[in-house]
Amino acid sequence: MILMSTHIGAQANEIAEVVLMPGDPLRAKYIAETFLEDIHQYNTVRNAFGYTGSYKGHRVSIQASGMGIPSISIYANELIQFYGVKKLIRVGTCGGMGTDIHVRDVVIAQAASTDSAIINNTFGSGMYYAPTADFKLLLAAHTAAQQQGITVKVGNILSEDRFYNDEIDRNKLIEYGILGSEMESAALYMLAAKYHVQALAILTISNHIITGEETTAEEREKSFNEMIALSLETAISAD
Numbered sequence: 001m002i003l004m005s006t007h008i009g010a011q012a013n014e015i016a017e018v019v020l021m022p023g024d025p026l027r028a029k030y031i032a033e034t035f036l037e038d039i040h041q042y043n044t045v046r047n048a049f050g051y052t053g054s055y056k057g058h059r060v061s062i063q064a065s066g067m068g069i070p071s072i073s074i075y076a077n078e079l080i081q082f083y084g085v086k087k088l089i090r091v092g093t094c095g096g097m098g099t100d101i102h103v104r105d106v107v108i109a110q111a112a113s114t115d116s117a118i119i120n121n122t123f124g125s126g127m128y129y130a131p132t133a134d135f136k137l138l139l140a141a142h143t144a145a146q147q148q149g150i151t152v153k154v155g156n157i158l159s160e161d162r163f164y165n166d167e168i169d170r171n172k173l174i175e176y177g178i179l180g181s182e183m184e185s186a187a188l189y190m191l192a193a194k195y196h197v198q199a200l201a202i203l204t205i206s207n208h209i210i211t212g213e214e215t216t217a218e219e220r221e222k223s224f225n226e227m228i229a230l231s232l233e234t235a236i237s238a239d
């Protein structure tokens with residue numbers, strides 16, 4: 001049976017039930033080529049690369065989400081509605097914001113606050129819905145981190161609509177426990193809730209927005225590898 005959604009050129013059986021979603025298509029390629037066996041590229045539409053392969057004998061797909069809530073919403077919607085995906089795990093970079101957060105830290109987003117209009121557009125004014133991770137995936141990720149000796153921080157992040165944004169009160173957000181800022185997780189969590197599937201975001205702090213601390217390319221690769229290994233172990237964890 002031929003099935004292609006608007007932005008993903010895959011047939012019905014080409015995508016696994018569990019998908020890792022990096023923003024960057026080249027990270028999707030790197031994950032597939034470095035961590036999976038028997039890989040097959042199912043998507044090149046708009047260069048939003050998608051691959052399916054095997055990790056420790058389990059079928060896993062990797063689909064680039066692009067940057068921002070509008071972009072990940074397209075891919076998450078199509079993965080869930082056209083391809084029957086049940087577990088979506090974002091593997092992304094994040095700008096650190098708190099004093100206890102440093103570059104190379106791995107953060108599991110328990111919740112994703114947002115300044116995006118998706119909350120208001122979905123629920124109407126006066127309702128401040130809290131996009132939240134799937135607890136089973138969160139628990140699996142935390143357990144896998146302990147088993148692998150990877151230190152993780154778990155908490156609330158901000159899914160921001162603008163990468164360049166000097167009009168936001170970051171001190172207030174830090175005061176209320178926001179660990180860092182990225183641009184997609186809130187939408188992923190909302191869509192997972194809407195369609196009763198599971199979602200989680202596992203992030204690496206690539207820079208610190210307040211202190212200006214940055215990672216070198218080599219450091220980034222090592223901490224990305226920890227995040228990816230953790231995400232794959234979470235992906236194959238039993239429900």
Ligand SMILES: O=P(O)(O)O[C@H]1O[C@H](CO)[C@@H](O)[C@H]1O
Pocket residue numbers: 022023024066067068091092093094163181182183184
């Ligand atoms: O590294 P990725 O997964 O793309 O995530 C972060 O990086 C991009 C901004 O540079 C945004 O997509 C943000 O969420």
Ligand SMILES: O=c1cc[nH]c(=O)[nH]1
Pocket residue numbers: 093094095096163181182183206207209
């Ligand atoms: O959205 C993002 C991602 C990484 N670093 C940032 O500062 N912002």
